Amino acid sequence: MPYNIAMISDNFFPQPGGVESHMYQLSSKLIDRGHKVIIITHAYTGRTGVRYLTNGLKVYHVPFFVIYRETTFPTVFSFFPIFRNIVIREQIEIVHGHASLSSLCHEAILHARTMGLRTVFTDHSLFGFADAASILTNKLLKFTLSDVDHVICVSHTCKENTVLRASLDPLMVSVIPNAVVAENFQPLSHTSSYTQHRRDAPGPPPRLGPHDTITIVVISRLFYNKGTDLLIAAIPRILASNPNVRFIIAGTGPKAIDLEQMIERNVLQDRVLLLGPVRHEEVRDVMVRGHIYLHPSLTEAFGTVIVEAASCGLYVVCTRVGGIPEVLPRHMTEFAKPEEDDIVTATNRAIAALRVGKVRTELFHNQVKQMYSWTDVAQRTERVYDGISGVLSHDEFYQGAGAGGGWSATRGRAGVQSFALIERLKRYYGCGIWAGKLFCLCVIVDYLLFVILEIFAPRSRIDIARNWPKKVFKDSKDKEVDGSKDTGIGRKRSARHRREQREDSS
Template sequence: MKHNICMVSDFFYPNMGGVESHIYQLSHCLLERGHKVIVITHLYGNRRGVRYLSSGLKVYYLPFPPFYNQCILPTIYTTFPLLRNIFIREKISIVHGHSAFSTLAHEAMLHARTLGLKTVFTDHSLFGFADASSILTNKVLKFSLADCNHVICVSHTSKENTVLRARIKPELVSVIPNAVDATMFMPDPTKRNPDKITVVVVSRLVYRKGMDFLVGIIPQITARYPDVQFIIGGDGPKRVVLEEVREQYELHDRVTLLGPLKHDQVRDVLVQGDILLNTSLTEAFCIAIVEAACCGLQVVSTRVGGVGEVLPPDLIYLAEPNVKALVEELERAIRDKKHGRVVSPHEAHERIQDLYTWRNVAKRTEVVYNTVSLKPTRDLPDRLLRYYQCGPLSGKLFVIAAVLNVAVLWILQWLWPDNTIEPAPVFSTPVPWKKTRR
């Protein structure tokens, strides 16, 4: 079965991150398999309108500026006219939203269900249940997934978390892990400094990524091991704290802060290292440790979320999320490196490239699309009942929002009937990387 798929998220290139990479790679592999795929996101600086990426992937940069944390202002109805126009122009049959943080994804899925289209959602993150931010996000997710046809999670831990947060049936959730393009992350031991043991950190420098742990780890490790140096790639509000630590302990020659990295620069940084350190407080999958292992690095990581499911035990050192445990595991990795008790870079690369491939992810996602397309379309009373059951107060608000969305659709159909919207031309674009992509 061939599908017309619309990937929607606030997070896409030129912004960098795991969600952005996932959408990009999955879209390209689905194009390779003969599906029609477009991406919808908001504007990024001067990048707005319709763009075609090098392989033929069509991207709509909508004229909605980011409001907070790269997400647009939640308005629900103001995005409907433009999204409806795109769905009809491109003859979309499945709308695939990504990330629970993405306002645009949630709104696009609501509008798609109002239009009678099938929806799929991929959750890339783990959330708690106690703080105000998590409570609000979980309530929005519960509303969004109440009428979603299927949900994809990137790990079994993520699946359990999503099922509890959104209160959906486990049989409606599939686990499809992330992957890595092994051809982009080839190991190169010649780039390493033979006189040093290099610990690499590639991450957003934010609280959720455990930068406060890193601040406590660096002084202890550098004091005990004169031959250990740190290379830190990424940017964020915690960079100031790392700079203060480097200044306080006079570690300018042993701690290098590279600043923000483009995705094509990550491999060049990773191959310089012997060990990757991941200090995240929460991770659903963590594609960064897969990329590092693919480049031949040993991985030291916090034992949080789905991290324990990702790599074989001999390629990763897992620690509890605190400074003491991370220092102990990092010291163990350093000792194993010095005594040659680690897997060779090329052997690690061969193992990882067989474990995680984007083509396999695309095949499994295609099965979800086929299943969803065969499901009957829900009528309005069924949809409203699902929303009503979301809570004694919030359920009523969700029903009102859904009814108003239907009213907006009637107005749009009256002002701009479906038959007046010109279909987008279809271009047969070759895929030059088809023979090399794994």
Template sequence: MLTVKEGEYVTFRTGSSLATIIGSLPWFRRIFIRERIQLVHGHSTFSSMAHEAMFHGWLMGIRTVFTDHSLFGFADASAILTNTLVLQYSLANVDRIICVSYTSKENTVLRGKLDPRKVFTIPNAIETKLFYPDIKQFYENPTTIIFLGRLVYRKGADLLCAVIPKVCTRYTARSMVVFKVCTQHPQVRFIIGGDGPKRLELEEMREQHRLHDRVTLIGTLPHDMVREVLVQGQIFINTSLTEAFCMSIVEAASCGLHVVSTRVGGIPEVLPAEFISLEEPVPDLLVGAISDAVRRRENSQLMNPIEKHEAVSMMYYWPSVCSNKPCLHRYANQGIGFGIIYIVVAMINMLFLAVLEFFDPSYGISMADDMPRLKSTKFSKSPAHNMPKDPECSMNHRLNCDMPFRNIAKTLPK
């Protein structure tokens, strides 16, 4: 059973929240004790709540795991502050770190100055039974190129705006990728799902080149409708400028689409070469890759969508991915300045933890009721469902690895 707790955070722009550290300790402590938490798993470098939860969990003797999904630089001010003030200290005492690709692992190790031996690469997975092909639409619909994602600079919205006119109408020096593709292939149409600050530029491009009948902007798309949009096309385009692991191309491939993507970050690790066409993030190169995919579609040379779906089901099947999960005092080494500051913060937090134990003892906190476990869970009807279970793969952390849990009762003051 999944229990959702509402955090008492004050948010500002884009839902961000400032770190409080000590301020969040009382209610994190009650949650950890009441729910008998055995493992704290934080996600995202920019999540203050995740870093605070792992910090408090470590102080209470709970094992901690951190998963990083994104790639970041080293030179800009934001990256320097994040790497120095957050990552290097927050991850100093984390037990295990998970990255979604080998490129992401290398990036995280360098940014956080981490021991590579405690960083593991585990790809994301999808529920493939939710993303299955529609054979009728795949072969009967006109050639359709799908884009699903946030319309922001990082996701290559400017690049997309450059490509579409080149595909749809006569090439001009000022046009971009879509314009070129539409010029060379008059029957090609685009469906763009997503919203963001770059949507206005796409609407202006469509207006300027009079592509209303060939470029459809559907705006924000609920996740349960993603498959319904994907199966309308035969080609999926991803224009991200940086990406650790792109889930959208896995979902598209599971629906039988051929993927055209920029060769950035961890994307080359995600799909086999016959499933994806990779090019540098340059409009003309992407136009060439799209044109080649369109010609293969017109000549019936694209892989059968059912075969592609079955292959993706074997590669990105949750129980199979989970079977590869690893078994899930260093602040002073992070520098004389901020290292000492973090030691002081940790000591203050430990004192506050002792005060809370005195005024609100853990034995007085009522425990949450346990829910009975289901005898079996059917994740998917894919062939991978019949694979033998790894005896070391278990949702129970005690059986899954040799790392014994620290006894919370022993770490709390009497």
């Protein structure tokens, strides 16, 4: 059945990133499958109010104060009136939040539960348990997920981390990975001129000679957790031992100045090219200029960028941290410990493997295309929605997960979270001696605010937004069907709509 879904996070376009791409691609595929999806995020420079993207995806840019890394200042309650207005206007049934550090996400899930809406949370990151920032983040996550219907993680490592951080029942957490649009990340071998050349000279591509230049590409936010310090330390050593190697680095962040100073200090201006920030649609053009993709991250829940790199035909050198080992098969990657010496050694191994023709990178694109699909991600997410909405019974929800060919994604407690205030308070009260009481107070205030809004800003005064018209095409029998048919749903248009069409034509 079709749902009205609101995707909510501080992280969305025009800011580039994995969460941003995940939300956009998942929303587009859900729209193709017949659902209505909107996105709620904060305002960016030049982007305030309502915007429409491809496929009729509506984006609400809410003007809130941004404090750090495009995350809004936590308001707790002041977001509620705007959120309620949007939810009623768009007739939202499911609120789907993304990212542990998104203030809008946490607040939206709290308000949605107060309004009696089903909620889903997707975690895209890993956090520790010792430093102050992680402790506070984990407590906030425990607060939000105490009253959520279902949780989705992008890798099994991410699931284990989230279950521990938020003290969750593992059965209510799904594992649904990210994906890539392989058509947008084609290697140069898929261009017409190269294809014609290979047609004239079949077989594997020629080996890189000992004097041929090998280009190593790095596309990343230049932050500490992305391993920029390791990159800065490793680059001079890699270039010193490999005279015919150069780097192309794209990205921006607080560590950019350190990277520039390293280049100046070692006089590497002719061998290290800094591109600065690049748009997501330009990532492929940067990647195909290289042979190796280096990803020295210190923590990573999934690492979509390494899938994009492999799809472009690059041999991937990455650290064995977080969920990265789950992402690509062994023949596409060269793993290293998150240490300077090991990254240098792994990169040298990758260079040597390419020079002797040991790695068949020209095969990577088709292999990645078969492994990852956003349509598959949308289908699995849709099944989670069916579970929490009661379309699937508890037994069907479990049985379907067990029959999913090794997929544990939908093992969850289908729709068991009660909306009753007393039940919600019981769940929050168990979050800690002091935190539990504070969380209960927040929920009570939120409920009172909801009652006040219902009285002084009744729903009858809020206009219902018109839905974007669905795509219609003709099938092989020349019958008009809903545009979602090509994705497997195949729902025919309603009898009323067809009757109206006949009346109009007559």
